[in-house]
Amino acid sequence: MAVTYLSEPVSFKEYHQNIIDRVTIRLEDSLPSRWQIPSSLREAMLYSLMAGGKRMRPLLVVAACEALEGSLEAAYDAACAVEMVHTYSLIHDDLPAMDNDDYRRGKLTNHKVFGEATAILAGDALLTHAFYLIAQISRSHGVPAERVVEITMDLSELSGPRGMVGGQVADMEGEQGLTELSQLEYIHLHKTSDLIMFSLLAGGRIAGANASQLEALRTFGRKLGLAFQIQDDILDIVGDETKLGKKTQSDIKQEKVTYPYFIGLEASRDEVRRLTDEAKAAILEADFKYPSRLLEIADYLMNRDH
């Protein structure tokens, strides 16, 4: 399926839905049936990839790429790659040895359906295949190899031991035992912001962003990721279970230390607003041709109720 720019201006909601639909189709096509893959592995990978969600990271890849009129074909491949990395992290996170969750987004978790061994391997396979999707952008869509190498370095750095996995370990070790806000910030920055930052950088690099634009995307991602996580903490307290699709008050029940725990609900709300404003300012200061979708995403995430 060829991906082109939308010819008519559409609302943010339509824009977002359009990206969700396209990414979902692409993800389904990302493991061609001609490839020899054990069927249980393929099923387990697709089961979690197709579990839905807001596809926030793909949204960021595409919007960052569009802000500089880059190749959408390449952006959608990078979008699928980052969704695979996100999905693998959720599958491993849900395992009995980790969070031991039976449900995610109202569906049984991967290991509850396919067994633990297959779930571990499906996660491994998704992480590995993400790098394939990135690498082939050069051959398939003519993005210069130098840019693809930079994107590969970003992905491994921001999702590896210094990035998302590091945040994951810190989160696991810190549960219930954090005494300082800076520790919680470290966890949020790595567990959540790093992959969000990667999404933006990938979209930017595909489109040939210059150094100051990349720096702006980095700042935007860091602040947006942190705001996103604090908003999650807030919604866990005041959110609507029907809209969220999960039980609220879970952090309190698990005695999990959160932003509202440290600074209170109102100050947390202020912090989300402040971070969102700063994120938007970073984008506005850099010279993007079409920054408006990035700004809309920041507002959408701040105002979301699920």
Add this chain to the structure above:
Amino acid sequence: MAVTYLSEPVSFKEYHQNIIDRVTIRLEDSLPSRWQIPSSLREAMLYSLMAGGKRMRPLLVVAACEALEGSLEAAYDAACAVEMVHTYSLIHDDLPAMDNDDYRRGKLTNHKVFGEATAILAGDALLTHAFYLIAQISRSHGVPAERVVEITMDLSELSGPRGMVGGQVADMEGEQGLTELSQLEYIHLHKTSDLIMFSLLAGGRIAGANASQLEALRTFGRKLGLAFQIQDDILDIVGDETKLGKKTQSDIKQEKVTYPYFIGLEASRDEVRRLTDEAKAAILEADFKYPSRLLEIADYLMNRDH
């Protein structure tokens, strides 16, 4: 540490030991202390990386690169990357949900020392960081970005769902239930040969191998990997426990279907010889400047007793 070609001709044993030593130092340096990584994660990663072994995959990367006089600095980085992928696969393989092994190479397995959650994440981090080591070859050692992209594609293809992870799933599902030799061959080819093939291709690509040389390395790797695995099956029956550092007869006790099970011990030995000869022939037919170390490796693997 700068890596240069050995100035004097040395025996294969010295050559191999030299590569083991250099790779071990490089692996230790691969997570610089200035990087912010949770200490338990760093320790868990290094624990398994430092557990020793024959470093066969690094040996293949370096030998393939030397066969065409490529950059050794780059080869050693790719060697560390493939050793990280191999190590992650062992850590995940040993988990309770998989093979549930308490010991490997005489040492406690990763999850026995660090717990299951950290072991899963240490494996994830090693896999992710391997792609970083590959990607930075371009910037650090001047290997053209196009080659680095090809190496990245090879690694993700040969260690992902179509490669090593696919073989792992097939192995897990097939245990005790295989009825045909071709099924066993599929498992060996993907679980073992694919990463061996990657090692050779990476060394070759770094050195700028042409299409026929890459094809020869592919054939060499496929046959060598299969021979290696059959030799493993044979040693499990006739090997010396002291030399192997593990109990023999484990396949029989676990009722695991092997090459000797299907075709008998003598025919299995013949198969190892035949595959090794064919592997060597493939290298000799292509135009390598210095093929001798590759040929020595084939003989070494065929004749090994551990």
